[in-house]
Amino acid sequence: MNNQLQKEMWNGRAGASWVRHNTLLEQLLAEPGRRCMDSLSLPPSARLLDVGCGCGNQTLEWASRLDDSSKITGVDISEPMLTLANELKAANQNELQAQVEFIVGDASDSLFPNESFDAIYSRFGVMFFDNPPAAFATLREALKPKGQLGFVCWQSPSLNPFFTAPLQAALSVLPAPPPAKPGAPGPFGLADPDVIKHVLAEAGFNKPRIEPLALELSVGASQPFEEIFEELIQIGPAAALIAESDPSLKDRAREAVYERLRAFYSPGDGIGFEANFWLVTAQR
Numbered sequence: 523m524n525n526q527l528q529k530e531m532w533n534g535r536a537g538a539s540w541v542r543h544n545t546l547l548e549q550l551l552a553e554p555g556r557r558c559m560d561s562l563s564l565p566p567s568a569r570l571l572d573v574g575c576g577c578g579n580q581t582l583e584w585a586s587r588l589d590d591s592s593k594i595t596g597v598d599i600s601e602p603m604l605t606l607a608n609e610l611k612a613a614n615q616n617e618l619q620a621q622v623e624f625i626v627g628d629a630s631d632s633l634f635p636n637e638s639f640d641a642i643y644s645r646f647g648v649m650f651f652d653n654p655p656a657a658f659a660t661l662r663e664a665l666k667p668k669g670q671l672g673f674v675c676w677q678s679p680s681l682n683p684f685f686t687a688p689l690q691a692a693l694s695v696l697p698a699p700p701p702a703k704p705g706a707p708g709p710f711g712l713a714d715p716d717v718i719k720h721v722l723a724e725a726g727f728n729k730p731r732i733e734p735l736a737l738e739l740s741v742g743a744s745q746p747f748e749e750i751f752e753e754l755i756q757i758g759p760a761a762a763l764i765a766e767s768d769p770s771l772k773d774r775a776r777e778a779v780y781e782r783l784r785a786f787y788s789p790g791d792g793i794g795f796e797a798n799f800w801l802v803t804a805q806r
């Protein structure tokens with residue numbers, strides 16, 4: 523079945539981890555999302571789709587940016603993440619109730635009638651398709667004529683120590699898993715700009731723009747290192763590797779990650795990582 527592995531992951535450990543660490547992840551990742559939002563200009567009463575909306579923070583932020591007659595749909599394969607999204611929506615005692623809806627589903631399936639949306643937006647939610655050209659072609663059909671696509675995704679791991687530093691530290695203790703195929707579904711599925719160009723062209727998009735975005739991501743300015751570490755050690759590829767490792771090696775792997783992350787910490791600023799993204803826009 524299409525995207526089956528991702529469905530299992532995001533309804534399993536990955537989804538649970540994003541729910542548990544929602545506040546920290548939002549603190550880290552809000553800015554690239556905002557930059558991507560700024561790159562789209564929407565008409566009054568806009569219809570917008572947030573693909574792979576996860577815990578819905580960005581979907582709700584869109585509602586605060588658009589007028590009251592706009593309608594924003596968040597779609598995601600992860601039931602636990604959408605449960606939190608609906609809780610966050612319910613905590614907003616205002617017009618968001620009518621403006622925002624969350625739908626469980628695979629965005630690569632034809633879930634929406636043709637020409638439904640003025641824009642499709644995604645922060646880190648479109649790199650996980652088994653067949654990216656087909657998935658993007660389906661999304662394109664859901665856009666109105668001249669409708670806009672805007673998404674932000676990670677550049678290569680070598681430019682993103684948020685992923686690589688803890689992983690390399692864990693790998694100094696643990697055996698390496700089989701290497702992932704370049705372009706395989708995952709956080710770095712669209713890290714190569716030539717792959718993005720190819721996918722958008724195959725899907726029929728016009729006017730593709732792929733721009734680099736470099737930002738300093740930081741968390742925990744007011745927290746002691748130990749506290750931030752206890753959260754970061756539970757997120758990302760190093761966390762998955764440690765979780766699956768031989769119990770006799772877990773403590774040493776944790777210590778290695780602790781020492782490595784300490785190099786990114788300064789009191790008062792918290793932990794900061796240089797991060798590199800692609801900001802992508804295109805038109806139906």
Ligand SMILES: C[S@@+](CC[C@H](N)C(=O)[O-])C[C@H]1O[C@@H](n2cnc3c(N)ncnc32)[C@H](O)[C@@H]1O
Pocket residue numbers: 525528532551573574575576577578579580597598599600603627628629630644645646647648650651
């Ligand atoms: C890295 S998370 C990003 C979540 C959210 N956009 C954010 O930035 O907080 C990736 C999200 O994409 C979702 N996802 C992956 N494949 C999907 C698919 N085929 N259809 C819909 N959602 C998908 C996952 O369930 C997950 O919530």
